[in-house]
Amino acid sequence: MADVLAVLPLGKPLPPGLHGAETFERVALCRLPADACALVAGRDRETVIAKAKALGATLCDGPRRSAGDNVAFIGTGPGRWLVLSQESGLFTRLDKTFAPEASVFAQGGGLVVLEASGPALPAVLAKLVPLDLEKFALGDAATTTAAHINLTLWRHDENHWRFVVGRSFLAAFLRAFACAAAEYGLDWAG
């Protein structure tokens, strides 16, 4: 483990496979294909929240995940959401729904979505992010920092947490994640 990171160039992502200890508690990490946009409400936030109904979402203006029809809104700030979808054409769909009360910015090229699971995940996250994870209910989200890397994360369901990091920070984030998970083991799908 230590050897892999010692010889791996800093800008190169962690190679797929098992890293660190091989325990039954180990953590699995994979990348999810998703398109991403930022949605920024103007002054009329109520209308933006009302219009989200058209996408099947009850939009929460807080650090929470609000799910809709093949779309998810993650609160990143007051009147601001990171919107993710597995479908193509997200930007057009959002712009049609929310203009002119909110602006949409395409982020898909700049962001990477990761999903982690495994028995040791809470212990790994405790080393990564400065958050009180015990207080996180399902769907709770946070925009914070891990090893000086800005990221947005949320508790997706009982066993899975998801992360959004800048694409150019992926190698550094994987390195930090692998170090935090080393004592339990990391199964990185690549």
Add this chain to the structure above:
Amino acid sequence: MLIPCPYCGARDAEEFSYRGDATPVRPDAAAPDAAEQFHDYVYLRDNPAGAFRELWYHSAGCRRWVEVERDTLTHAITATRFAAEGRRA
């Protein structure tokens, strides 16, 4: 030190950037002693031991300016609000 952000909840101070005193108000540029007043506004700050109203930027979180009422002796925080709300009040 944990700072209760109005949006994010209690977060470590390392997520914030410190700006300082939240109380100075931009002087009237048309006033006859504007140069003097602007000098004070830009350069002069109190350094109180005790209750203080200050600005913190939640740079690694919701990226909002937060006005924090903090005791500089005990670090006890009694109130926080978005800076824009403080200006409106």
